[in-house]
Amino acid sequence: MDADPKPTRRPHGPGPTAKDVARLAGVSQSTVSRILNGDRSHFFSEKTRSRVLRIASDLGYSPNPIARALRGKHLNLIGVIVREISDPFFAALISEITVQARELGFLVVLGHAHSDPDEALEMSSIFDTRHTDGAVILGDLKNDQAAIKKILAGKRAVVAMCRGVSSAEVTTINSDNRAGIEALLGLLLRYGHRRIAFIDGGWLGDIQERKNRFIEVLEENGIQLEPDWVVTEANTAEGGYRAAQRLLACPSRPTAILASDDLMAIGALKGLQDGGVRVPEEVSLAGFDGLELTRFVSPALTTVRQPVEEMSRTALQLLIDQIEGRSTNEHRLICLKPELISRASTGPSPGFLRLQC
């Protein structure tokens, strides 16, 4: 028991309560509550109304959200379990979600899963039923269906984001990873590339989705997949760097590299440059996500921008629908179109211009 040294009369600080307002205004607590909540089913004399309002504001009174939540109202707290906050894409997404949530009157509780399903699970149990009104799962948890199921169990409202299509258990908002890859590969193909490598961050759902679509599109274009040219490393700049090194060590090199995300692409760019390879003259390189940062490496990275604002808006909308009991029970899978951003890191395949002339 962590007994406080001085057990204050008011456990939660010196804030005025509805009772204080009531006493000073010479009305009952219920009147205060009703007036401050703008209860439309009751009417009050303008006199009481304004007095209560004035006294409340003089006192700096605001209802204790905890008591309110206990009473059955929403806490207006959304829990966001994020796979990895240090990933700039997630940072941007969180940023957007936080802002939008606040506009909708919700506070965001952030939980950092560190890519670890156990940690996410633990986090989730803290965010448990009664602590938050709903949860957003950002990124996936090693795609462990069991973990997801446990997390879902007992939650009133959940949406997931950026997990690929694999998760049918829960309403999910993704960017359209397949379309993104198609756009990127389309660009590379138009530049005459046929020897295209893919570097990816491993088990993550959306990453897998991108990789799968990459392989499909190559096939659809009658391009033989070179197994050595699909390399998996951690989805970090460091991972991208190592992936590039591995590609450079191949006996036969690709003329273009598609990275499963921008961070890896940034690392790969460095890896290529350290290996003495000129981008895009010798090797074209593209990423995925649309990080601001991709504009500031040299050469600027071609990428695909995930529609972060729209994704956030949709996710919150759907989540709040659930929280407020307005949603149907079916799990929806929403894919929002990303936008191709073609920049200096991609160019014609080395033999391509010659052929054209």
Next chain:
Amino acid sequence: MDADPKPTRRPHGPGPTAKDVARLAGVSQSTVSRILNGDRSHFFSEKTRSRVLRIASDLGYSPNPIARALRGKHLNLIGVIVREISDPFFAALISEITVQARELGFLVVLGHAHSDPDEALEMSSIFDTRHTDGAVILGDLKNDQAAIKKILAGKRAVVAMCRGVSSAEVTTINSDNRAGIEALLGLLLRYGHRRIAFIDGGWLGDIQERKNRFIEVLEENGIQLEPDWVVTEANTAEGGYRAAQRLLACPSRPTAILASDDLMAIGALKGLQDGGVRVPEEVSLAGFDGLELTRFVSPALTTVRQPVEEMSRTALQLLIDQIEGRSTNEHRLICLKPELISRASTGPSPGFLRLQC
């Protein structure tokens, strides 16, 4: 009034309550509470104890944190108001704080201030006294002493981080910005640079601190400050880019540029390169913060690494001390030593090697 369609018996979902456990175990609610809380001042027969424990676990019971908080216990919630989550340095810091807080049994509520003191203020009033046990203010709020004062008012426990020394109102944990600048400038001076520019992100406290120390150190070394070479832009990569452009437009150019943070340095690097300037052969460039990313631009950036783990640990320690009433009332100002990381973006000043030979 947002009346729920079906006013369920249990406002907060189907979770079992202490009452349920008590009924099933045939004991009173207080017994349940005491046993589950490991109350040492009461003793129970092993029989009751184990039965209560078993039933509780069978039911999957866990105490409703909201009710508990209402009763006066801590909510174990820490509010973090962060100036800008999209800043990778803050992302890293938040990441660290979140992890450490969780280890200490605290959940983190994140509030995004978007560099705007008003927004921070609003955020803070949501994180109000009774909603969180304490708050961490990450980065500063336009150094608006009035805003800070308002935010502080009514908060039980607050620490601030990364605000420079300017804020005496509150216990603050910084990296030692002065020492960092000294290390960086020391390096540049040893490389023979005398024509050194500073680009900075404006009004932020820690940025100001770095800038001021920069100016002082130049003076201490008998170097005349060139006013054109101190340029202020937004503290983003974009801002750094523009700052570099402005420097390149100067009639007389510096041989080294110190950026107030890594993000600006990354932007500046791009700006220099776009301007046809070779780094570090023509101009040396260094940043501040120690972002992972600085390893992956070309050339890798010289920087100073803020001791993120230690800063987080200290801040949480001090905050929790306050929360648990263990702290003295004085406001402390703690500066933790950063670490110089010398990399390829800094080199000898253009004339320097010749002179040496």
Next chain:
DNA sequence: GTGAAAGCGCTAACAA
């Protein structure tokens, strides 16, 4: 138009 009172789920002082 307004008030009294019950109760959300929990803890702790007081009783037994």
Next chain:
DNA sequence: TTGTTAGCGCTTTCAC
């Protein structure tokens, strides 16, 4: 060793 009871601050039925 265990139970009874009184709130924490709020909302909401029911009564006037």
